[in-house]
Amino acid sequence: MQNELLQELSARGFINQTSNMDALNDALNAGPITAYLGSDPTADSLHVGHLVPVMMMRWLQKYGHRPLMLVGGATGRIGDPSGRDTGRPMMSEETLAHNIAGLKKSYSKFIKFGDGPADALIVDNYDWMRGYSHLDFLRDFGTDFTVPRMLSMESVKRRLDNGMTFLEFNYMTFQAVDFLTLYKKYGCILQTCGADQWGNAIMGIELIRKKLGKEAFVLSTSLITDSAGNKIGKSAGNAIWINEDKTSPYEYYQYFRNTPDDLVEKFLKIFTEIPLTEIARLAALQGAELNEAKKILAFAATEIAHGTAAAQSAADAAAALFGGGAAAADNAPTTEIDMDAEMGVLDFLCGAGLFPSKSEARRMVEQGGVQIDGKKITDARAQIAPAAEFMVQKGKKTFLRVVVRNK
Secondary structure, eight states: OOOHHHHHHHHTTOEEEESOHHHHHHHHHHSOOEEEEEEOOSSSSOBGGGHHHHHHHHHHHHTTOEEEEEEOTTGGGTOOOTTOSSOOOOOOHHHHHHHHHHHHHHHHTTSOBSSSTTOBEEEETHHHHTTOOHHHHHHHHGGGOOHHHHHTSHHHHTTGGGTOOHHHHTHHHHHHHHHHHHHHHHOEEEEEEEGGGHHHHHHHHHHHHHHHOOOOEEEEEOOOBOTTSOBOSGGGTOOOBSSTTTSOHHHHHHHHHTOOGGGHHHHHHHHOOOOHHHHHHHHTOOGGGHHHHHHHHHHHHHHHHHOHHHHHHHHHHHHHHTTOHHHHHHHOOEEEEOOSSOEEHHHHHHHTTSOSSHHHHHHHHHTTOEEETTEEOOOTTOEEOOOSEEEEEETTTEEEEEEESOO
């Protein structure tokens, strides 16, 4: 009989690929398992693009299984080539430590940590990788990976023509050793990952089979894309961050409130815990009524990430801001900015958190989509004189009160 967790995950659209569905089904039916999900500390927060496997781990925990949430202190020092055309920049030790703390904060919003049998643990692969010298690593694992097998991986093939380094070439071997280590230390038999990590994860189950003669599993999820079909991520400039110091709960709410009509059902299934029967009812709504489904989606997703109070505050602000005018000024979310002298409009908008990059801010300004204190700004070279506070409007629906800390 199909395991209830797998039924839930399948019905909600999480499952992209599984290394051995029948054997995984049997393992889940036999009792609680331990699974892991890893993320490298390339930023100090997860973003919405990371959340599909994170939400899958949340469901795994709800069904009584134990999550291991791995932060890649070691692999982050190399850089994952998967899905990239260029190498990742090297980070300082201070940046790595800062980013690891941010990832732990993000994980704790979705996963329960503690000492119970299904409570999650944070693990860092630097804790075991730093014990290997180069010679030790080669002696222990060098004969377990063949060059033809590594070259067959899509993450490697796409980089061969534009200069994949030996450093990056080693990435999949590190990830495979992570899985082997977690198998031996915690009895971890399942790795969950995004679709772009499939090849790296498969190397792990092959290494476990070679070293221990044991079966382990990989379960991958589909990647989430924006309305233009681009993978959501910080390098694409379209990230919606999880930690509130990077994306406010209001902006997080608005992201889901503005979900395209054809993605509402998919997002309800993945980013909320609303029962499937209720999702079917919401997905059947048409026209203006579909906006109610989007509000429910936005509230439920924001509630998971930021709590009920923040979700309600964001919903109230959005309801007031939708009409604009005085209500918008009274209910707009507030941020602070340092401003002792005139500031370029692009620096001002990015400093206030309205745009992730100057290029996006410039594009919106030049398209006439930005107003400051009721005045439309169309010159990207404009200077903003200091004041106690500003009311900024982005597009038709986003308002933000910007309070100056140091006038």
